[in-house]
Amino acid sequence: MITVENLVKEFGSTRAVDHVSFSVQPGEILGLLGPNGSGKTTIMRVLTGFFPPTEGRVAIDGLDVGEHSLEVRQRIGYLPENVVLYPDLTVRRFLTFCAEVKGIASARRRGRLDEVMTACGLTEVAHKLIGQLSKGYRQRVGIAQAIIHEPRVLVLDEPTVGLDPGQIVDIRSLIKSLGGSTTVLLSTHILPEVSMTCERVIIIDYGRIIAEDTAEGLTLRLRGSEETRVRIVGTHAEVLDAVRSLPGVDAVREEGAVEGVVTLVTRSVRGDALRRDLAALVVGKGWDLLEIRPLPMSLEDLFVRLVHEDREGTA
Amino acid sequence: MRAWAVMRKELVSYFSGPLVYVVVGVFLTVTGYQFYTTLQGYVQIGFGMNILDNFWQEFFVQHIGRYLLIVVPLFTMRLLAEERRLGTIELLYTYPLRDSEIMLGKFAACLTVFLVFLGGTLLYPAIVYWLQPFDPAPFIARYLGAILFLASCIACGLFISSLTDSQVVASSCTLVILLLFWIVTWNEAAVNSSLLTALSQLSTFDHFWAFSRGVIDLKDVTYFVLFIAFFLFLTLRSMDSRQWRGRR
Numbered sequence: 001m002i003t004v005e006n007l008v009k010e011f012g013s014t015r016a017v018d019h020v021s022f023s024v025q026p027g028e029i030l031g032l033l034g035p036n037g038s039g040k041t042t043i044m045r046v047l048t049g050f051f052p053p054t055e056g057r058v059a060i061d062g063l064d065v066g067e068h069s070l071e072v073r074q075r076i077g078y079l080p081e082n083v084v085l086y087p088d089l090t091v092r093r094f095l096t097f098c099a100e101v102k103g104i105a106s107a108r109r110r111g112r113l114d115e116v117m118t119a120c121g122l123t124e125v126a127h128k129l130i131g132q133l134s135k136g137y138r139q140r141v142g143i144a145q146a147i148i149h150e151p152r153v154l155v156l157d158e159p160t161v162g163l164d165p166g167q168i169v170d171i172r173s174l175i176k177s178l179g180g181s182t183t184v185l186l187s188t189h190i191l192p193e194v195s196m197t198c199e200r201v202i203i204i205d206y207g208r209i210i211a212e213d214t215a216e217g218l219t220l221r222l223r224g225s226e227e228t229r230v231r232i233v234g235t236h237a238e239v240l241d242a243v244r245s246l247p248g249v250d251a252v253r254e255e256g257a258v259e260g261v262v263t264l265v266t267r268s269v270r271g272d273a274l275r276r277d278l279a280a281l282v283v284g285k286g287w288d289l290l291e292i293r294p295l296p297m298s299l300e301d302l303f304v305r306l307v308h309e310d311r312e313g314t315a
Numbered sequence: 316m317r318a319w320a321v322m323r324k325e326l327v328s329y330f331s332g333p334l335v336y337v338v339v340g341v342f343l344t345v346t347g348y349q350f351y352t353t354l355q356g357y358v359q360i361g362f363g364m365n366i367l368d369n370f371w372q373e374f375f376v377q378h379i380g381r382y383l384l385i386v387v388p389l390f391t392m393r394l395l396a397e398e399r400r401l402g403t404i405e406l407l408y409t410y411p412l413r414d415s416e417i418m419l420g421k422f423a424a425c426l427t428v429f430l431v432f433l434g435g436t437l438l439y440p441a442i443v444y445w446l447q448p449f450d451p452a453p454f455i456a457r458y459l460g461a462i463l464f465l466a467s468c469i470a471c472g473l474f475i476s477s478l479t480d481s482q483v484v485a486s487s488c489t490l491v492i493l494l495l496f497w498i499v500t501w502n503e504a505a506v507n508s509s510l511l512t513a514l515s516q517l518s519t520f521d522h523f524w525a526f527s528r529g530v531i532d533l534k535d536v537t538y539f540v541l542f543i544a545f546f547l548f549l550t551l552r553s554m555d556s557r558q559w560r561g562r563r
Contacts (some may be wrong), residue, residue, distance in 0.1 A: 046374050049408070051558070070411050070413065073409055073410060073411040073412075074411040078409045080402070080405045084402040085403065085406075086401075087326060087401075088328050088331050088332060089331070094324075097320055097324040098410070100320035101317050101411065102410060102411060103317075129331075287369040305439070
């Protein structure tokens, strides 16, 4: 449904996107994960025809974005980053404009408007000016304008940024409900978001794809976290020495100081294997184990690891 | 028709803010005062053979035309500059809209706003007609001239607005260019006569002046049509520049 081949986009001398290739199957939800400034928005802007690629080919439904610009744009619903809408129009007036421009026949327009406003929870603010809406509502208007013409491809740039947790849940379930019939490409820099909404994930950094994985695969990678937190009842010096001397421990950090309880965070590339050793150590010494758990990997950690793996692979 | 949808959106934006109402009010107050004082002047002193026609010619160009020229940049500055500043241009450019549809929708919306201004000025001939009936035919030429002149100013303003995301820059540059085309032949002593003939071909003032005699000359119509077409063409090129420029 979406095909990106060797996409390169340069702004002057800076290369924002560097030979990116991927494809999205019909009905699939694909996540683009990357830190700010990694080229996610640029990829999306090329896909939606906002500007052309410097090199490479981008096609939606087999149609080249540059050659069949209007047909492609008719098939895409796009939510830009930091969605900015016309502050001096009411929600209903703006969505009417979108419906007209996106070619929804006037006979169907009213019904479709009501459907979309209900789906996005906008009915009660239909006659408010967009400029007076809260960030959460504006984001919903942004999603409403993207889905109003029932596009076959939905491109969402950071759809949940700036929303409160309740709204995030609503938006995520809305996106998931569209999957299956609609092909969705969404970008985010929030790690848990992709595993919750996407089926497949592409991780990009400095405009290059550094990893491609399924949501489950990514979760597995995350479980193989490098940091482990243990709380052990025992003598401080003895525990610290014993943990430090375990094979593969790169660093040990102390956390909190409760009398008689030692809380340590260990860092090791051995991950799960180290946790096994830790448990065996505690049992062998006859200490009490209060807690042992891998710390969730932050996006930064994941990136450090992926970039590391990437370099190892190319070296 | 997608240009029609763009035009309606623009009109809602124009009329939901106070700008149109305030400026129409100020414009009608100022031209109303000028109408009264100028008419008094012509009636008491009398210029030329056909006093009333001379009065209308001066009133249309020197008052209605001049004030509208000053007002045009206020309404054209936002057309594309604001879309760029807000970022909504990203929506427009990714909707299934041709650049020409966006441009024509905006152009037509702005022209419609100025038809409201011109509609207000119908009051002046109506008052005179009520006092002393006259042949209304010359007013067809005068209003056609005014519409063409305004459309030219709007086309120019639209182009300037497509170049920047600052409304202040857009309006001041537009005003400078419009004024230049307006006053280019004003100081006849400063240039030799052959240059003056050439300049008067370019002058919006001279062509509008011709219309306000009450005569439609194909030469003047052509001038304004070319003027409009030229700036609309430049606007399209400027909008298209995102294809080969860096950002935005």
